[in-house]
Amino acid sequence: MFIVDRRLNPGSKSLENRQRFLRRAKALVQGAVKKTSEGRDIKDVLEGGEVSIPLDGMHEPRFRREGGTRDRVIPGNKKFVEGDILPRSGEGRGKASEPGEGDGEDDFRFVLSRDEFVDLFLDDLELPDLAKRKLADAESEGLQRAGYSTSGSPANISVSRTVQLAMARRIALRRPRPETIAQLEAELAECHDEARRAELEAEIEAMKAKSRRIPFIDPIDIRFRRFETVPKPVAQAVMFCLMDVSGSMSEHMKDLAKRFYMLLYVFLTRRYRHVEIVFIRHTDRAEEVDEDTFFHGPASGGTMVSSALQAMHDIVRSRFRPSDWNIYAAQASDGDNSISDSAVTGRLLTEMILPVSQFFAYLEVGEAGGGTFDMPDSSLWTLYQRLRADGAPLSMRKVSDRSEIFPVFHDLFQRRRNQEKAAP
Amino acid sequence: MTASTEYLFEGADWDFPKLQRIHDACEEIARTELGLDVYPNQIEIITAEQMLDAYSSAGMPLFYKHWSFGKHFAHHEAFYRKGLRGLAYEIVINSSPCISYLMEENTATMQTLVIAHAAFGHNHFFKNNYLFRQWTDAEGILDYLDFAKTYVAQCEERYGRLAVEVTLDAAHALMSHGIDRYPGKKSLDLRVEEKRAEERRAHEQSMFNDLWRTVPTGPVKSAELLSTERRRKLLGLPQENILYFLEKVAPRLQPWQRELLRIVRHIAQYFYPQSQTKVMNEGTATYVHYRIMTRLHEQGRLSDGNFLEFLQSHTNVVFQPDFDDPRFSDFNPYALGFAMMQDIERIVSNPDDEDREWFPDIAGKGHVMAVLRDIWANYRDESFISQFLSPRLMRSWRMFHLHDDPQETAGIKVDAIHDARGYRRIRRELARQYDVGYLDPNIEVIDVDLAGDRRLMLRHVVVKGAQLNETDARRVLQHLADLWTYDVSLVEVDARDNVLKEYVVSPRALAVAA
Numbered sequence: 001m002f003i004v005d006r007r008l009n010p011g012s013k014s015l016e017n018r019q020r021f022l023r024r025a026k027a028l029v030q031g032a033v034k035k036t037s038e039g040r041d042i043k044d045v046l047e048g049g050e051v052s053i054p055l056d057g058m059h060e061p062r063f064r065r066e067g068g069t070r071d072r073v074i075p076g077n078k079k080f081v082e083g084d085i086l087p088r089s090g091e092g093r094g095k096a097s098e099p100g101e102g103d104g105e106d107d108f109r110f111v112l113s114r115d116e117f118v119d120l121f122l123d124d125l126e127l128p129d130l131a132k133r134k135l136a137d138a139e140s141e142g143l144q145r146a147g148y149s150t151s152g153s154p155a156n157i158s159v160s161r162t163v164q165l166a167m168a169r170r171i172a173l174r175r176p177r178p179e180t181i182a183q184l185e186a187e188l189a190e191c192h193d194e195a196r197r198a199e200l201e202a203e204i205e206a207m208k209a210k211s212r213r214i215p216f217i218d219p220i221d222i223r224f225r226r227f228e229t230v231p232k233p234v235a236q237a238v239m240f241c242l243m244d245v246s247g248s249m250s251e252h253m254k255d256l257a258k259r260f261y262m263l264l265y266v267f268l269t270r271r272y273r274h275v276e277i278v279f280i281r282h283t284d285r286a287e288e289v290d291e292d293t294f295f296h297g298p299a300s301g302g303t304m305v306s307s308a309l310q311a312m313h314d315i316v317r318s319r320f321r322p323s324d325w326n327i328y329a330a331q332a333s334d335g336d337n338s339i340s341d342s343a344v345t346g347r348l349l350t351e352m353i354l355p356v357s358q359f360f361a362y363l364e365v366g367e368a369g370g371g372t373f374d375m376p377d378s379s380l381w382t383l384y385q386r387l388r389a390d391g392a393p394l395s396m397r398k399v400s401d402r403s404e405i406f407p408v409f410h411d412l413f414q415r416r417r418n419q420e421k422a423a424p
Numbered sequence: 425m426t427a428s429t430e431y432l433f434e435g436a437d438w439d440f441p442k443l444q445r446i447h448d449a450c451e452e453i454a455r456t457e458l459g460l461d462v463y464p465n466q467i468e469i470i471t472a473e474q475m476l477d478a479y480s481s482a483g484m485p486l487f488y489k490h491w492s493f494g495k496h497f498a499h500h501e502a503f504y505r506k507g508l509r510g511l512a513y514e515i516v517i518n519s520s521p522c523i524s525y526l527m528e529e530n531t532a533t534m535q536t537l538v539i540a541h542a543a544f545g546h547n548h549f550f551k552n553n554y555l556f557r558q559w560t561d562a563e564g565i566l567d568y569l570d571f572a573k574t575y576v577a578q579c580e581e582r583y584g585r586l587a588v589e590v591t592l593d594a595a596h597a598l599m600s601h602g603i604d605r606y607p608g609k610k611s612l613d614l615r616v617e618e619k620r621a622e623e624r625r626a627h628e629q630s631m632f633n634d635l636w637r638t639v640p641t642g643p644v645k646s647a648e649l650l651s652t653e654r655r656r657k658l659l660g661l662p663q664e665n666i667l668y669f670l671e672k673v674a675p676r677l678q679p680w681q682r683e684l685l686r687i688v689r690h691i692a693q694y695f696y697p698q699s700q701t702k703v704m705n706e707g708t709a710t711y712v713h714y715r716i717m718t719r720l721h722e723q724g725r726l727s728d729g730n731f732l733e734f735l736q737s738h739t740n741v742v743f744q745p746d747f748d749d750p751r752f753s754d755f756n757p758y759a760l761g762f763a764m765m766q767d768i769e770r771i772v773s774n775p776d777d778e779d780r781e782w783f784p785d786i787a788g789k790g791h792v793m794a795v796l797r798d799i800w801a802n803y804r805d806e807s808f809i810s811q812f813l814s815p816r817l818m819r820s821w822r823m824f825h826l827h828d829d830p831q832e833t834a835g836i837k838v839d840a841i842h843d844a845r846g847y848r849r850i851r852r853e854l855a856r857q858y859d860v861g862y863l864d865p866n867i868e869v870i871d872v873d874l875a876g877d878r879r880l881m882l883r884h885v886v887v888k889g890a891q892l893n894e895t896d897a898r899r900v901l902q903h904l905a906d907l908w909t910y911d912v913s914l915v916e917v918d919a920r921d922n923v924l925k926e927y928v929v930s931p932r933a934l935a936v937a938a
Contacts, residue, residue: 001447003440004468021494061597061899065865068890070828073854076746077824084838110498
């Protein structure tokens with residue numbers, strides 16, 4: 001008898017089968033994922049979990065029979081005698097259902113892991129390429145191995161390659177091996193025949209001369225590891241959350257903004273290795289705060305959007321060099337802004353912020369119940385729309401209900417962007 | 425045998441030396457007292473996740489890749505995670521050496537139970553039952569599965585994953601009709617099979633010469649020359665093994681597609697005996713583990729506490745809910761099998777007059793194990809039940825027979841109950857429930873219209889008015905048509921040859937282009 005411990009074997013043998021299944025069911029699963037995520041709270045929207053897809057298309061058909069006369073023997077008779085007629089439904093429970101098959105499998109339910117879920121959820125989205133023109137020089141350079149070269153710094157000598165070439169050369173040129181010489185010398189020491197001695201001496205001399213002529217390692221053998229510089233895309237991003245926290249912003253509006261920020265965050269974390277978040281809240285003056293204060297801290301005052309943009313600009317200048325960081329910004333506001341501030345805001349945005357940002361989204365949040373189409377164009381909206389008309393790469397949407405966040409987000413990051421189309 | 429006073433183990437923990445001791449103790453009882461004859465055992469310890477893996481590929485340790493296994497895995501996993509369904513304690517594979525998978529979570533008692541159940545009960549049954557001897561090749565199955573896995577992977581590399589998937593989908597749909605139900609000329613040897621496939625491929629490659637393609641072939645014999653009779657004979661018609669028929673005759677399949685059909689067909693054939701012996705197989709294993717565990721306890725090698733733990737899981741396994749119980753689904757093969765084995769034990773050792781009348785051949789024969797071993801070797805579920813279901817068991821289980829005729833508006837008729845008039849009828853009906861001839865629809869290839877549009881004609885002989893589910897039937901026929909690449913028709917006829925329904929399906933464009 002053998003006992004084999006298989007527990008340490010690599011698990012997930014059926015992982016590949018699972019992936020095949022997901023690939024095959026991709027469209028269905030994706031639909032299910034979208035549907036599931038709508039009903040969920042933002043925090044666990046990307047937690048993975050159970051989805052159910054219609055079995056159609058995933059069904060494995062077999063020839064199977066149904067109907068007809070059935071005969072069945074079952075246990076547990078308590079009161080029946082031969083010849084009794086039992087009603088078809090209800091207590092008799094005569095009608096036997098085919099085990100295993102039937103209506104139980106109309107929907108196929110299974111669990112997706114968090115990664116699978118997020119992948120499917122964000123699958124048809126991609127980063128906006130708004131600021132590509134900036135990106136060209138925003139790349140840093142990295143080194144990458146690129147074969148061998150005959151020149152280089154001593155630190156980069158490739159020993160194995162050098163020795164390999166030297167050996168090839170020695171063999172090709174028939175350099176005598178030290179062992180051969182040692183062997184002949186030993187023979188010489190033993191030998192007493194004069195003629196043979198002279199012969200051996202000559203041979204040894206010739207060999208020694210040859211090995212002096214053919215060095216063990218020659219400069220032409222030496223190889224250096226070669227490196228090339230390749231442009232590397234910046235793998236870190238910073239995300240600025242700008243929000244108006246003046247008295248006119250209700251809890252509901254903040255909630256909408258928060259949802260949008262979180263989606264953006266999850267999205268960015270999947271694209272960049274390192275993502276930082278900066279929270280800037282503003283009334284008539286702006287300050288950088290932590291997340292909790294950002295969403296829950298009380299504040300009051302007027303509204304000056306330019307203060308937030310100025311703060312963002314300062315922070316970018318002091319901490320996030322645009323050549324090292326991909327900068328994303330999302331601004332949420334109910335659209336109020338003091339009239340006198342418009343010109344400053346417009347100038348700051350077009351001259352300072354947009355040129356260094358990859359993406360700037362403006363989300364105008366409305367009160368619950370008010371449809372987006374009822375929202376009159378606010379002062380900020382009008383201003384941004386004018387900037388956009390002048391060619392500023394801005395994305396803007398209006399949102400008044402939780403359920404609109406996902407569609408809006410999807411809309412903004414859709415693979416085939418129709419960004420420049422006028423916002424609703 | 426001297427009763428050892430030492431316990432095999434104490435408490436719930438086990439380790440490998442203990443497993444070895446347990447196995448040896450079980451083996452001693454199995455060989456000397458029960459006279460079992462088993463393949464060498466190989467016991468493998470696996471985790472819950474690996475158990476799920478094994479579930480999704482029909483319990484086989486290595487299987488080719490296909491999305492449907494991923495689907496089953498996802499399905500099982502969802503249930504398992506929610507705690508709706510436990511996992512089996514073991515899976516055992518009909519191979520030599522006989523591989524039993526044991527879950528690491530099992531307690532020492534459970535491991536003992538599982539070793540007795542799988543490594544001796546099932547193992548003996550696999551090695552001795554005539555169906556397994558006739559239809560399966562325990563020595564070769566693992567090698568063959570390995571070959572199948574590699575072959576499918578190679579095909580995917582050469583011909584693309586999609587093409588392989590389409591072929592396998594179609595083959596799986598027809599899997600239940602890829603079985604030879606009657607013993608052929610030679611027994612199955614999977615190793616030879618594997619070698620043959622390799623040689624054929626190598627030969628093709630070495631003999632390839634593009635010139636042959638350009639050589640004109642002789643004038644084709646006109647179809648009229650071949651009489652219908654002769655044609656049918658040449659094609660081996662009628663043929664109920666549809667996969668076999670396609671593999672040999674389908675006009676436009678690539679050689680690798682035929683090989684894939686062959687693989688699926690062989691695997692279906694390998695599982696064929698298992699579906700016919702559920703009750704017997706589980707009954708044997710349960711009876712064996714019960715005997716071994718009881719004996720271990722009598723010998724003082726199993727403590728009272730551990731024995732109680734065993735009894736508790738044993739009772740769960742052989743629990744049979746009544747028909748009006750919400751948990752009822754059908755006969756529990758463990759319960760029915762175990763009850764019948766115990767009943768036979770009683771009849772052989774301590775019969776009453778009724779038993780003498782019903783079972784004159786075995787009643788009072790005295791040697792329980794000899795009788796049981798003979799039964800285990802020579803019966804399948806259907807014949808086992810129709811021979812050995814005793815009136816006493818029917819009474820104690822209070823079995824009754826329902827006859828449900830859709831034409832009868834009044835309701836379902838109780839046709840027989842456990843009384844003198846009903847015993848034989850109940851036994852006959854129950855045996856029929858386990859008869860593969862009734863379980864699978866009887867579908868045959870009857871003809872091919874070679875002279876005309878090459879339509880493949882199938883016939884389903886409807887039994888007791890049960891016709892095919894239309895949606896499924898159309899889908900399966902679609903797969904069939906894709907493989908055949910011409911139209912396929914299926915007629916459903918009743919016993920008097922009246923046509924009840926006719927399907928005609930044309931191949932999809934994708935398959936034709938392929």
